[in-house]
Amino acid sequence: MKDENTPLDGKPAIGSLNQWALDFEGNYERILQSIRVAKERGATLRVGPELEIPGYGCLDHFLEGDTTLHSWEILAKLLQSGVTLDILCDVGMPVVHKNVNYNCRVIIYNHKILLIRPKMWLANDGNYREMRYFTPWRKHREVEDHHLPRMIQAITGQLKVPFGDAVISTADTCIGVELCEELFTPASPHILMGLDGVEIFTNSSGSHHELRKLYTRVELIKEATLKLGGVYLYANQQGCDGDRLYYDGCAMIAVNGRIIAQGSQFSLNDVEVVTATVDIEDVRAHRTKASRNMQAAGAERYHRIEVPFALSGPPELENYDHEGQKAYEVRYHRPEEEIALGPACWMWDYLRRSRTQGYFIPLSGGIDSCATAVIVFSMCRLVSEAASRGDEQVIADARRIVGEPETSSYVPIDPREFCNRTFHTCYMGTENSSPDTRKRAKDLGEAIGSYHIDLNMDTVVNAVRTLFGFVTGVKPKFKAHGGSGAENLALQNIQARLRMVLAYMFAQLMPFVRGRTGGLLVLGSANVDESLRGYLTKYDCSSADINPIGGISKTDLKKFIAYAKNAFDLPILVDFLDAVPTAELEPITETYVQADEADMGMTYDELSVFGRLRKVEKCGPYSTFTKLVHEWVKLFFFEYARNRHKMTTITPAYHAESYSPDDNRFDLRPFLYPSRFPFQFKKIDDLAGRLPDRSQVDVSKGKKD
Template sequence: MTTTRPSSLVTVAACNLNQWALDFDGNVQRILESCRVAKENSASYRLGPELEICGYGCEDHFLECDTFDHCWESLIELLEMGATDGLMCDFGMPVLHCGVRYNCRVICRDRKLLLIRPKTALADNGNYREGRYFAAYSAPTHASSGIVERHLLPSTFLSKFGQRDVPFGLHHLHCADGTTVGCESCEELWTPRSSHVDLALRGVEIIGNGSGSHHELRKLYTRMELMISATRKCGGVYLYSNQRGCDGGRAYYDGCAMIVVNGRIVAQAPQFDVRDVNVVVATVDLDDVRSYRASNPSFGIQAARLASEERGGGGCGNGGLACDDVRLVWDPADAASFPNRNNWPKMTDECLSLKIVTPEEECCLGPACWLWDYLRRSGAAGFFLPLSGGADSSSVAAIVAVMCILVTKASREDPEGDVARECRRVCRKDEGNSLWVPSTPGEMANHVLHTTFMGTENSSGVTNSRAKRLADAIGSYHMSIKIDLMVKAALQVFQISTGHMPRFASRGGTMAEDLALQNIQARLRMVTAYLMAQLLPWVRGRAGFLLVLGSANVDEGLRGYMTKYDCSSADLNPIGAISKGDLKRMLVFLSKEYPGFDVLAEIANAPPTAELRPIDAATATAEAGHSQTDEEDMGMSYEELGHFGRLRKMYRCGPVSMFRKLVVTWSHLAPSEVAAKVKRFFYYYSVNRHKMTTITPAYHAEAYSPDDNRFDLRQFLYNTRWTRQFARIDDIVAQQPDSDNNKDKND
């Protein structure tokens, strides 16, 4: 019997998985679910995220033998449970090979290991420390001779599956139907000489990239461009699977699994989602890959040259392994297995309407999903937030509101699903067989978000009103209290102890007295926040505890414009690596996106103020509600802080090189003014750097985050005079004094 169906069709699947570091049982269940969905959609190849079996963020647990043992146990479970039956699975896990730890891809099919492929380029910048845990693999010298290195499997594999060892190294797979499959891992896509180039030149048609790529504002577009460029130059089917969620640290892995064919994205999973498993599937015609490559003369020349070099003994060992019993394309004899044509990519310029969210959406969606993971996995009953009515704390409240919107929507769509079950547990509604789900996001917010305006005699009615209106719009359990009694009690203890009573500068005191009076208010708010977090569930007749949310943005952390151990000290900070400018744009976006959130636009447009000094009626504005403003206190604008932060971290500038760049960028200012601004920044950055050593674990979002704990590894004890550096800046200014033109501009 003949058929007109082409025999070069193959259905492939890529997935987002919300894995949790060291949650081996939970990770196995999520992997199994992804395999089930892939099979349900007739896929014959399934790609998973990097280190999915143990979770990417195990960190120093990768130094423990237990972690490797548990990974092999999980892999055995997956094989026994049939995850790989009829499905080629590319799993991510660590492997100890010849006494060396490697970050590996493990490719299996029908309960047999086909290949262990170690990672060749490790991520060691920013949030990543892979070189601390793993070695980058390079092919051994004997590889060019055709000898295949093999890894001895745990003895259980021989007794259970009849397999003693497996090929180990930089190989790809030749299936019986002519399909060729290879892989690379995360960082290898970003390197100058990426693995996929050599794989493509060797004729590999399907390339999988299992990744653990964290979310950073505006990063997704770069990631997409790398994959589009890779397949546009080389042709091929490129699958990208990513970890998604908070697996135990500050980073949020933002999913967005993709399938790319010949420079076009044909399938895309959500970037942000509260569901634990997303699988995207596409049926592709490998003949399209073959003809695309054959039509490119330069590709053919380079592929032929590589083949000639390897025949001459110059190969690096990245050869093909024959898999005679593995077929991936659809067998014409089995009509029932013909995949749904809805999975076929339409190979046109409009093949897929890509979803790339705006930075404003990223600012709320990423931290919202991060908070949901942390809330449901921590066992907490909700959050407590000191809500001042300013942009920062209001941003945090809005992010929790978005979390409630996402969870409520998912729960109502599937009341028996995992998200709904977690929602009932967090809201303490999981007794009996109830299928309760919140009727509105506000109902959920009333269960999980507790907000309090902690005012003093220095607070304005304007910010109190904004806090109350925002809490009402969100639905949080809200209170407005005064903490003046606590402030007076602390000052009386000081007066009894020392015989002195400090005064604000506006009332004749010194700056030291003024700062002490401001700081005691801020620190007592932190004490009050933790008291409320422990006891508000009890007050409401509920069990559990609340996580305290902080609200210091990345620019304030960079400048050190915060009181140590004030409301910046908390259990979690969703905005700790987001700039003030991005937060304000997010608030305006949310005010338009969600009905009833109009007050957010008002908050975004109000001048930021700490409200820790007495109000000067002569200088207070209606918009700020207070005479004290943050930018005046800091001596620099938030926009300037953004410039300083990016140049310091992303462009690796010290004081002198930063001055050289800014004197050009800020050409409207005289060189001496630029010099003064740079010196002021570095003075306050260094004198306040110690604050970053105690910073609240913050959601990572910005590439110039000053987080000392994991991201920004600089010392905290500095010579704050920067004697050599500032002297060099002065020398440069003296050589190019302020021109008359510059002076005119500033008059």
């Protein structure tokens, strides 16, 4: 390094980009825009999110040669662009080295590739399957030659470039690369790099939103440089990449354990760039501790790639944040705010990229469909706010969605007006429905501005019931009318399934009815707890195109509704909070009103506890019992096991909870179980026999098929 005793100001730029899997041209434009903005702000180093060229969520497309080929083609365009001159750029893409596929960062400067740095520790649990597509680089602190494709050779004049675990040495400092999961590992690369003199660490991430998760990420970023000293640049993807996940941005810059700059966590922006001016002398002053220096003196050496370029310039005394100056307060959203913002941003991306004309939901008058509708209204509010700020991309997308021509002067500045044009709600009543739920649904539709339909479907239900009687000679009856349990269950489920059929018919034809073309996406509204328990009818209106609340607990949804009542000025929501959750699929009598928690044999709060023990703490029936010492553990696992098959058809849901039962991505477990768990339950019974008998629950009780 040069001039180590001279105060030097550097201005790095980190980006949150709303990339889309396989949208190579769109991804290129967003990368280019982020570099352009970084340079306009005087930045000399630009860092983007993980795998930003093809999009992080390509999944098995990473196994296709086309994905790698197109990534090189986009990198070639970046290398040729004048926008990338005189700025050090850290760009992400897959690279095949010696016939092995790696998740890489490519460091470029002035038409040259300086280094290809492969990821060394891969994310391979929960929502992530990186080892299905990539191989970790196992040769730590080693570098090999990588022979470039001929299209790149023609641009850079390079035949081969360094590939491996190395660092970039500029005229004034040293930069090391870390990729997403490597920050979360116990022995993160930044520790050894920092001991060998690296002063700036970049982290390019594809980290998804989960309720209450941001705090963990922030603490890890702060810890990365608190003991070690250094500048940490965290770039993250933001938006829906084409799957269940929402990547929540929140790009950050940390210096010596303090966050000094932070981007938005939820935004409709396609490109967001965060910059800050830092003095590298703050890092050097922080590293004067003798204990750190003793370890550094014996640290293993990293191969350095020399580049004749300085990140810093003369000090800008009025700009940089010296050690010990004003504290920056990290912005955290409360969980109820996260629910209002995360799924809403995800739904906007889904709507505009699916090129459909809006959403449709069967509005039951209960809190789950209510919460889903309010999230759609939150989306409309975000769109209106962005349009009021003059966001051209949002305005253009909104015009296309509502059927306005590109030349139209329409700007969606009124969220209720925009909601009316894009959101359709429908109350599908039967003879078992109550006036209260019908009124709540109608009042909510009016409050948020949705295009609301109110109908009775008894004619359709009775037609199916009559057809069954005509074919079999037996006309099924509800239990309240003398029918059996099987009849009662079948009659409940046919109502729910017919609602799904009607929902799709209305979703396909309502734009036509209103003089427009296209169709609507059907929304599901089963929360994570009833999905976990299996308290839903297979192929009912829980079967939809997407489900914004499928990863959110009933407890959190109630908090969200209480928050939205005031934040969105929706006093009608009080009525939903006070209502008893009910499916309204059975006749109401003087002695019986159907209630969800009574049907399930457990409360929603209890289901949340089971979900976390089962998934997060990895407990089976016996260990769950030893933690809770309650007999209803058996009831939960019995119902969970016998309903697990429903998760193979569950609607793709926004991921928000760490105990989601989503079979398709997150929760890979069998769907045919020995549902009475004879060995495990016997151990529970043996243990329970030595404890006071607290309950007598019939585990054969069930609700829905």
